[in-house]
Amino acid sequence: MPLIHMPSDTHPIIRVDNLNVGFSMRQGVVDVLHGISFDLHRGKTTCIVGESGSGKSVTARTILNMVPRPGIINGGRIMFDPDGTGPVCLTEMDPRGKEIRAIRGGRIAMIFQEPMSSLSPVHTIGNQIVEAIRLHRDVDKKEARRMAAEALAQVEIPNPEKALDKYAFEYSGGMRQRAMIAMALSCHPDVLIADEPTTALDVTTQAEILDLMKNLQTDLGMAIMFITHDMGVVAEIADEVVVMEQGHVVEKGGIDQIFSAPQHPYTQKLLTAVKTLDEPAPGKVRPAADARDILTVKGLELRFEKKEGFFQRVTEVTKAVDGVSFTLRQGEALGIVGESGSGKTTVGRCIARVYDPNAGTIDYSGQNLVTAGAAELRDTRKQIRMIFQDPFASLNPRMTVKQLIAEPLIVNGIARGKDLEDRVAKLLTEVGLDPGMMERYPHAFSGGQRQRIVVARAIALEPKLVIADEPTSALDVSIRTQVLDLLLRLQAEMGLSFIFISHDMAVIRYFCDRVAVMFKGRIVEIGETEQIITDPQHPYTKALLSSVPIADPSLRGTRQRHRYIPEQA
C-alpha cells in the first residue's frame, strides 16, 4: 500500500508554473496555452472548467509530457512532488524516456472521455489492465491477473474474474468507464487526471461514476484533476476550481468562492448559462388554449429483428418502441426525455417515417402517416422537418451554406434564381447569421453557427412540425441557450410545433410545455413539464431527476440518489 498523506500537507503534489504550449504551424508557433499556473493537492479534486477550445485537454496531456503533435512546450514548467522529498520537473524530461514512462500510469494516471474508443477494440480488458500493472510492478502474470481482478472489483464490476476475459465492446458505456478507471488506478497512482470522463455517459451512469471516483479518492488519498465543461458536475465534486478560456486561466479558487462570488465575467457567464437553464424560458409562448391537435400517436410499435443462420431465422427481437401514445397540439413543444437506448430517437424517426413502424397509428392532421405511401409522404415531409444532434456531421462539408439551405427549396420546386437567393438571405437573417456568408463552407463556422444553419434549412419550407433530436447536446453551455432562444422565437413567429428529444432535463425544462419520460421503449410518465420536474410520480422519473447534477455546491450531499430497477414483468 502506498503511504497516504493527509490533505493537511501544504505542499502541492503538482505545481503547474507559468506553462506555455504552442503549436508549430507554417506561420510560426501559435500559442494555445498562455502562461497558465495552478496547483493540485493530495486528497483534493481540482476541476478545470472551460468550453471547447479552451486548452483543458492540452493541459492534461502536458502534465504527462504527451503534448499532442505539433505542440511543443515553450515556456514554464510542471513540478511533481509526490512524497514531499523535493520536486522533479516533468516538462524537462525526455517525452519518450524511461523516467517519464515510470511516472505515466505508475504515479500519474489518466482516463479519457470516450470509454469505447479509449480501450483497445482487439484486446481483452484483462490483457490491458495486466499490461498496466506489469509495466510498473515487478509481478508475474498470475499475480498481475489477480491484482487486475481486484481492481475491477474495486470499481464494482460484477464477476471480475470473468469480466477480465471480455472485450470492450461487450461492456456497456458505464462499465467501460469503470474498467478504464480500474486500469488507471491499478498501480495506485498519486494523481488521477480525468478528461471529461462522464460527458459521453447518461446522467444516471454519470452520477454512479462520480460517486465511485469520490469513494476511491477517499480510499486511496490521491489528487484528482477533473476536466469538465459542466458546472453541475463541478458543483458536485470540486474542492478547487480553475476556469480556463482560450488558453488562459481566467479565475481560480475554492468551490464556494467561485459559485457564490465569481470575479471574472467569463465565470459569471458560465454560471448564468447554467442557472437560466434551471427554469422555463422567460419568453416562452404557450400554445393557445383552444389549439387543435396536430399530431396524435397511438400504440406506436417498432421492433428490430436480428436474423441469423442459413434460413435467416429471427433469433432476437428488440422492441425499440413498445406501444407509445401521445398527442401534440398546434404550437406546443413536447419533450421526450430518456437515456440512451430508451427509444426516444426512434420515436422521432418513426414520425418522420425514416423508420417504418410495425404497428400503431400516427395521425397528422387527419392523415395516417404509418400507412401513407411515398406520394403522400412527399407532401407531409415538407411540413415535418428534422434537426439532428451533431451540426458537424449533418452538413455536407462540400456544399456552401447557400446550397445547403437552398436544397429543400430546389428539390420541391419552390424557388429558383434571384428569388432563391433572396429567400436564403432572409432565412439566414432569420436565424441570426449574416447573409453575406452564404458562399462559405460549413467548416468556416463554429458549432453554434452551424446549428443555426441546420435550423435555417429546417424552416426553409415553412414547416408546421419540427422534430429536434438532441439539437443542443453537441454545443457548449453558453451557446445552448442562444440556440434554444432562437427556436423559441421561431416557434412564436411561425406557430411551430416541436417534438424535442433530449437526455438533458434542464434543456427540456427551459424549452418544453409538456414532457414524456421514456424508459425501454415505453412512456412511463407524461405531463406538464413543471409538474413532472417538481412532483415526479413514476420511480424512474424520480431516479432520473435525482441523478441530474445541481449547479450549487451548498446543496451537495443533500440529495439521496437512487437507481431505478424495473420489476420483471
Add this chain to the structure above:
Amino acid sequence: MIWRFILKRIIWMVPFMFAVSLVAFLLIQAPPGDYLTTYIAKLGESNEVMDQASVDNLRARFGLDKPLYVQYFKWVSNLLVGDFGMSFEWRQPVSELVWQRMGLTMMLSFSTLLFTWAVAFPIGVYSAVRKYSIGDYIATTIGFIGLATPNFLLALVLMYIGVVHFGSDVGGLFSSEYKNAPWSWPKVWNLIQHLWLPVVVLGTSATASLIRIMRANLLDELNRPYVDTARAKGLSEFWLIMKYPVRVALNPFVSTIGWVLPNLVSGAVVTAIVLSLPTAGPLMLQALLSQDMYLAGAFVLLLSSLTVIGMLISDILLVLLDPRVRYE
C-alpha cells in the same frame, strides 16, 4: 465458435464451386467453334486437309457432338472422381500436366507472398510513424514507381542487369543441367539462385500497394484515443505502436491473401513468358488460345478454388485477429 464458423464456410464452398464450374465451362465454350475447328484451321495453314468423315469421327470421339449440358455433366461427374479429362493438344491426362506446373507455381507464389509481406510490413509501419520524413518520401517514391512499372519491363531490366553486369544465368527456374534432373540438394540450391528474380519482379507492385495500404491504415489508427491510453500507461513508444494501432491496422493486410494468391498465378502470365518460367500461366494461355477445353477448364477451376481458399484463409485469420468479427 470458431470451428463452427470454419465448418460453415467450408460447407458454403460446395455450392459455390458448382456455380464456378458452370461458369468456367460456359466461358470456355463462349468463343465460336471448338478445339477441332482450331485444329483444322491449323492444319489448313500447312496445307493439310482433313475429310469430313474423319472430322466427324474425331468430334464423336472427343464427345464434342453432344449437346452442351451433356458435355458439362460428363465433365463435372468425372471431376468428382478426380479425372480432369484428356488434353486435346498434348494428348495427355490434364491432371498430369496441371500438377506438374502447379507445384512450382504454388512455390513461387508463396515465396513472393512472403517477400511482399516481409518488405511491405516494416516499410509501411515506418512510413506511417515517421510521416513526411525523408524515409517516408523515399519509400513513397519507390512505392509509386513499383506500382507504375509493368512487371515484364522490370523483368527485362533486371535480366539485362543480371546477364551483363553479373554474368549470371537468368530466366527459367533451373539451369539447363538441372532441368530434367531428379530432385537433389544442388538442384534446390540452383532453384533458390533462380527464384529471387521472379520473386522480386512479381512482388514489387504488390509490395508497393501493401506499403500504401499499411501506411494509410496505420495513419488512421495512430490518432485514436486508445493509443493515448496506452501511452498514458507508460508503455514505450515502439511497443505501444506494435501492440495497439499496428494490430488493428493489420486487418486489411490479412484480407489481401485472398486476392494475392490467384493474382500471382494468373496475373504473372506475361512475366512468366518473359522469364520463361515453367509455371501454370503460359500453359493456361496456350490452352485458351487453342480451345483445349479440358485443360483450360481445369486451370480456371483451380484458379477459382485458389481464390476461394485464399478468402477462407484470410477470413479465418481475420477472425483470429479481430474479436469484433468473431461476434457478429
